[in-house]
Amino acid sequence: MERRPFEIIAECAMDGFPTTADIDRVSGAIEGARRPLPYVVRAAVSPPAVFRDGRYVLESRFIVWADSGADATQAVGGLLETAGVATRSIVPSGRALSPSDVPAPPRRARPAAAARRAARRAAPRQARAKPKKPKAKVRARKAVVRKAVRKRPAAAKTSRPRATRAKIRRHATAKGRRR
Numbered sequence: 001m002e003r004r005p006f007e008i009i010a011e012c013a014m015d016g017f018p019t020t021a022d023i024d025r026v027s028g029a030i031e032g033a034r035r036p037l038p039y040v041v042r043a044a045v046s047p048p049a050v051f052r053d054g055r056y057v058l059e060s061r062f063i064v065w066a067d068s069g070a071d072a073t074q075a076v077g078g079l080l081e082t083a084g085v086a087t088r089s090i091v092p093s094g095r096a097l098s099p100s101d102v103p104a105p106p107r108r109a110r111p112a113a114a115a116r117r118a119a120r121r122a123a124p125r126q127a128r129a130k131p132k133k134p135k136a137k138v139r140a141r142k143a144v145v146r147k148a149v150r151k152r153p154a155a156a157k158t159s160r161p162r163a164t165r166a167k168i169r170r171h172a173t174a175k176g177r178r179r
Helices: 020-034 069-083 110-122 136-151 154-159 162-174
Strands: 004-014 040-045 050-052 055-066 087-092
Touching: 004 020, 004 069, 020 040, 020 055, 020 069, 040 069, 055 069, 069 087
Parallel strands: none
Antiparallel strands: 004 055, 004 087, 040 055, 050 055
8 A cells, every 4th residue: 555645633632721831842742753753744733722621722733644544643643652742632634635745754764864873973083183284385485494594505604794694594583493
């Protein structure tokens, strides 16, 4: 049998008057339980809670890819149980959904991808990053200064006037090389 999309409506029972924080908490719990299930493609909670039979009821709509309506209803029941949300009823809606109107479930199962991400996070990281190499221009300048210092003969050093030798020494010191 081929999977088709079904819309399931669940009534979540709430004790006392639900505040916005309570509704957000229920919505977050449902969304957190829905993420690992690839066949449940959409879950929405309708905010205004309705008072029925002595309790407040919050309506939730789910779109599930399943073989039959019964399978879709069971899937939503398990999802709400995982989320820890008390339910009053879970029924399929009478609305017919076409596969082109609903996002298709992902091709790969999400739990395997989540396990790979967790394994990558658990891998030990290096203590320190490698030191960066100096930029090419800086290396070239240093090489030129070194060559200039090496190529001069000893007699040339002493034959120059004192001021010129001092300039060369200052230049070499400023570039990080001392003679």
